[in-house]
Amino acid sequence: MVMAFLLGSMVSVLSLAYAILDAAPITGARQLAPSTYTDTCNTIANSLSTSAGVYYIGHPLYAKGNAHWASSSSQNSACVVEPANSNDVSIIMKIISNTSTPFGIRSGGHATNPGFSSTPGVQIALFKLSGVTYRATRAMSDGSVGTVEIGAGLGGRVTGVGVGGFILGGGYSWLSNQYVTAFEVVLPNGTIAVATETTNSDLFFGLKVSPRLELVSTVTLAFQGGFNNFGIVTKFTLLAFPQGKVWGGLRTFTVNQIDKINNATVDFVQKVNDPKAAIIIAYNFLLGQLGVSLLMFYDGPTPPAGVFERFTSIPYLSTDISTRTLEAPSTPFH
Incomplete structure (x- = not known):
């Protein structure tokens, strides 16, 4: 697994589909006035369970649902909707589909671009889906897509990264989603489906994203998989496992070593297939000039020969x- 950040910039992607939806203006018969968005919010509010919530501007939970780690990603939505269960999500999807209302989905909201987990329409905040169940006898745990509230049990490498976007590909992880065994997902038509290796296996394949790096004329970060383009995941089932010691850390290089780092990265991409090995490369400034920060990680106490040499x-x-x-x-892996 390889990730590269040019000049230290990070791009966290929660939903490519919704980014495209919000970035492209709706024209013609599908163009909706903001008041129509509010009408959709009111319809949703009258349709959900009593445990769900719909919040408008001026309410503290409206501000919470729209606030992001990066202010560049925040937009003022017509309302913030907090579904309490997958059935609520199903109802929401049917209503926004029937009204062609733009929408955004946020788990932790650890994004930098408007539209990735924000919208001027209906903002779906998954804060209430924060239950965690551990089944020791089956060595599995069920985790919903809630965010900071369950950070002590589930979460990303840094505080504020949501479980949903993180597992689906919106976060940069050392363990990624390799331990997911099932997704409960609400499809665009409102159908609630379960995807595993044997049930809805094509959907399971699409949701299990794994990042890779493509080196072309410029450094490009690409992903295999679908993020949440296929629906809204309301629950993940993951294998629980004991985490042993790992190897790695941060190493910095001056500008005269950049060509060697680039060549080594190409070699890593082409030859290293060990899923336990990962690197992050950041091109930044060291001692007042361009340099490289390289984070190497191996999910084990010692990497085998031929991985990082x-x-x-x-x-x-x-x-x-x-x-x-x-x-x-003190680990740099967080």
Whole structure:
């Protein structure tokens, strides 16, 4: 797994489909006035369970539903809707589909671009879907898509990253979604489906995104999989496992080593197929000039030969590579 950030910029993608929807203006017969968006909000409010919530501007939970980690990603929606269960999500999807109302979906909202998890229409905030069930006998746990509220149990590498976008490909992870065994997902027509390797297997394949890096004329971050373009995931079932020690850390390089880093990255992409190995490359400024920060990770105490040697042989400026626990406070992996 490889991720690259050019000049230290991060792009966190929750929903490519909704980004496209909000970025392209609705024209012709489908164009809706903001008042129509509010009408849709009112219809939703009169249709959901009593545990759900619909909030308008001026309400504290409206502000919470629209606020993002990056202000550049925030938009003022017509309303914020908090479904309480998958049936509520199904009702919402049917209403916004019938009214052609634009919508956004947010779990943690750890995005940088408007439209990725925001909208001028109906903002669906999954805060109430925050239940976690651990089944020790089956060595599995069910996790909903809630966010910061359950961060102590489930979450991303940093505080504020939502479970939903993180597992579906919106976050950059060392363990990614390799332990997902089932998705409960509400399809665009409102159907509630379960996707596993044997049931709705094509949908399961589409939802299990895995990032890769394509090196062409410029550095491009690409993804295999569908994020949440196929529906709204309301529950994940994941394998539980004991996390042992891991290897890796941060290593920095000066500008004269950039070509070597680039060549080593190409070599890594083409030759390393070990799913336990990952790197993040950030081109930034070190000592007042262009440099590279390289984060290497291996999900095990020692990487096998042939994985990172192209990188470790390059002269570096600083390093903290070691074998450590993944959750250690000083780890650079968070």
